[in-house]
Structure formats: C-alpha cells, structure tokens
Amino acid sequence: MRDLPAVSAAALVTFAGAGPGAADMLTLAVARALAAADVVLHDRLVSPGVLALAGPQARIIETGKQGFGPAMAQGDISALMLAFARAGHAVLRLKSGDPAVFGRLDEEIEALEAAGISWRILPGITAASAAAAALGASLTRRGRNGELRIVTGHDMAGYAEQDWRALARPGAVAAIYMGRRAARFVQGRLLMHGADPATPVAIVENASRADQRVIAAQLGSLVADLAGVDGPAVLMLGLAPRAAEAAVPDLREALR
Numbered sequence: 001m002r003d004l005p006a007v008s009a010a011a012l013v014t015f016a017g018a019g020p021g022a023a024d025m026l027t028l029a030v031a032r033a034l035a036a037a038d039v040v041l042h043d044r045l046v047s048p049g050v051l052a053l054a055g056p057q058a059r060i061i062e063t064g065k066q067g068f069g070p071a072m073a074q075g076d077i078s079a080l081m082l083a084f085a086r087a088g089h090a091v092l093r094l095k096s097g098d099p100a101v102f103g104r105l106d107e108e109i110e111a112l113e114a115a116g117i118s119w120r121i122l123p124g125i126t127a128a129s130a131a132a133a134a135l136g137a138s139l140t141r142r143g144r145n146g147e148l149r150i151v152t153g154h155d156m157a158g159y160a161e162q163d164w165r166a167l168a169r170p171g172a173v174a175a176i177y178m179g180r181r182a183a184r185f186v187q188g189r190l191l192m193h194g195a196d197p198a199t200p201v202a203i204v205e206n207a208s209r210a211d212q213r214v215i216a217a218q219l220g221s222l223v224a225d226l227a228g229v230d231g232p233a234v235l236m237l238g239l240a241p242r243a244a245e246a247a248v249p250d251l252r253e254a255l256r
Contacts, residue, residue, distance in 0.1 A: 012085040012117055015105060017098040017124015018042070021209040023049035025130065029122045030094075034058075037092035039084045041077065045096035045232055047209065058092075074104060078111035085117045098126040102152055102177055126150075127234045128175035131204035134214050136242035139173060145238070149174040153182030153235075161189075168195035173238040180226060180233045187222045190237075195219055200240035205233040216241050 014033050019025035026034075034040065034053045040060045042051065054060060061080065063072045077093075084091045095103045099121060112119050128150055132139045139148050151162050151174055159182050167174055168190050179186055191197065197220025205213040217225035222235075 012089075013081055013091045013093060013112055013119040014122060015093045015095065015099045015103075015108070015119065016122040017100075017126070018046040018050045018094050018096050019125040020097060020127050020130035020207045021045075021047045021050075023047065023053060025125050025208050026050060026053070027122065027124065030124060033092050033122060034094070036090060038089035040092045040094055041080060042094040043096050046094055050094075074107060078108055081108065081112065082115050082117065085112070086115075095124075098124045101126045101150060125208075127177060127204075127207050127232075128236075130207040131175065131202070131234045131236055132239070134204050134207055134212060134241075135202050135236065135239055137202075137236075137239045139175075139239075144171045145173045147173075150177065151175070152177050153179035153186060159185045164189045164193040167237065168193040170196070171238065173236075176235040176237060179235040180229060183226050183235070184223050186235070187219060190219060197221075199238060201225075202236040202239050202241055203229060203233055204236060205229050206231040207234060214241050 014037070016030045016033055017027075018030070031053055034050070035055045037054060037058050040051070040054050040058050041063050042060065044062060044064050051060060063077050081091055081093060093099070093108065095105075097103070099105045100123065105121070109119060128139065128148075140146065149167065149172070151167075152160050153176055154160050166172065176186060190199075197218065199219040201217045201219050201222050203215040203217050203226060205215070211231070213229075215225055215229070219237075226233075
C-alpha cells in the first residue's frame with residue numbers, strides 16, 4: 001500500500017470547527033488553537049463567545065460567510081490565508097459547525113497546497129448533532145432509520161436538488177442546513193414525491209446558544225411554522241422533540 005503524506009501538525013494554517021455556537025461546545029484542540037493563533041479568519045456565524053477565547057495577540061478578521069448574506073469572495077479569503085501564512089503567521093481559519101460540512105473546505109485546502117503551505121484540520125460539532133441534542137432525540141434509531149442524510153437547502157446555483165424520493169420515505173431522517181429560505185421548495189419537492197404531510201420536521205433555531213428555540217412542526221405546515229424564525233436554523237426532517245413525540249400516543253388514547 002502506498003504511504004500517504006502526513007498533514008503537518010506544525011501547520012501554518014489550521015482549519016477548525018467553531019461548533020454550533022456555544023463556546024463550551026468547542027473541542028479542547030480548537031480552544032488551544034484559538035489561544036495560539038496570530039490571525040483568526042472567521043465566518044459570520046462564529047459566536048462572540050468563541051472569538052473571546054482568541055489570544056490577545058490575535059488579529060481577528062470576519063470573512064462574512066452566511067447564507068444569502070454579505071460574503072467575502074472565496075478567492076479573497078484564500079488570498080488572505082496565503083498572505084498571512086507566507087508572512088510566517090499562525091493562521092486559524094475558523095468555520096461555524098464542522099469545517100468539512102458545507103464549509104467549502106476543499107477549495108481552501110487546494111489553494112494552500114498549490115502554494116506549498118502546510119495545513120491541518122480540527123473538526124467541530126456540526127449543527128445536526130447540536131440540534132438532535134436540543135430535541136432529546138437520536139439521529140439514528142434501530143427499526144426506524146439506518147442512515148442519516150445531511151443536505152443543504154441551497155447551493156451556489158440556487159435551491160439544491162436532492163434524492164427526494166429517498167427523503168420522502170417513511171422513517172427517513174435528514175438534517176437540512178440552510179433550509180429556512182428554501183422551506184417552500186423543500187416542502188413542495190417532498191410532498192410531490194409522496195411524503196406524508198404529517199411527517200415531523202423539528203425546527204431548531206440558534207442551536208446550542210442562549211437564545212436557542214425548538215419548534216415542533218410538520219411537513220404540511222412547515223412554511224407557516226417557520227414564521228418568526230430569523231436566526232440560523234436547521235430543519236430536522238423525520239424528528240420531533242422528545243416531549244412532542246411522547247405526547248402523540250397520549251393524544252391518540254384521549255381520542256378513542
């Protein structure tokens with residue numbers, strides 16, 4: 001078997017996951033990288049509590065990555081990383097959630113590799129995990145779903161197409177990122193492919209943060225249920241908050 005080159009532990013650029021928001025959701029490795037970094041290039045959704053853990057020497061620069069919001073061009077972000085790394089600074093590229101989940105990580109790694117800049121990756125807790133914890137639910141359950149899909153509501157081309165037939169099956173579970181503005185599109189596609197309008201869709205806004213909110217919704221009323229949700233939200237298709245799920249049998253008993 002061919003030996004693969006090791007990723008440098010003494011990398012000039014560290015890609016790290018800031019987690020879903022709460023500072024205490026950081027891994028120790030990411031917290032240490034924050035304390036040691038000379039430059040922190042962070043996405044807009046990284047919380048102030050996380051950024052407060054940066055060392056006093058750190059220059060903190062927001063790159064403005066947010067769905068449908070202002071954004072620094074990807075080429076400009078890569079150019080910043082290269083410039084600071086070439087100057088000998090320890091650069092921390094801090095992305096919300098996990099850098100490998102809808103974080104355009106490969107594009108930035110490719111820019112570094114083309115320039116011969118060393119790098120490493122420190123994973124973070126992704127929004128799906130934090131949202132499931134908020135629901136008191138399991139992402140996989142024996143007898144219900146043997147797979148978990150993590151999909152995006154939109155991509156660079158617009159609303160993102162998925163395997164709607166698979167997602168519409170009874171028991172399917174998916175975490176839909178950036179799905180708030182795409183909710184009507186997602187709802188329509190799923191219903192078109194046979195999904196039950198009563199399918200639970202838990203809305204988790206600002207997962208893990210102090211202003212976290214959990215809404216027990218259904219696919220048929222998803223757009224209406226999202227009214228008033230302004231913060232970043234993940235839509236948990238096929239899952240309900242544990243309290244809401246437990247109340248269903250009680251309601252059926254009362255209606256007998």
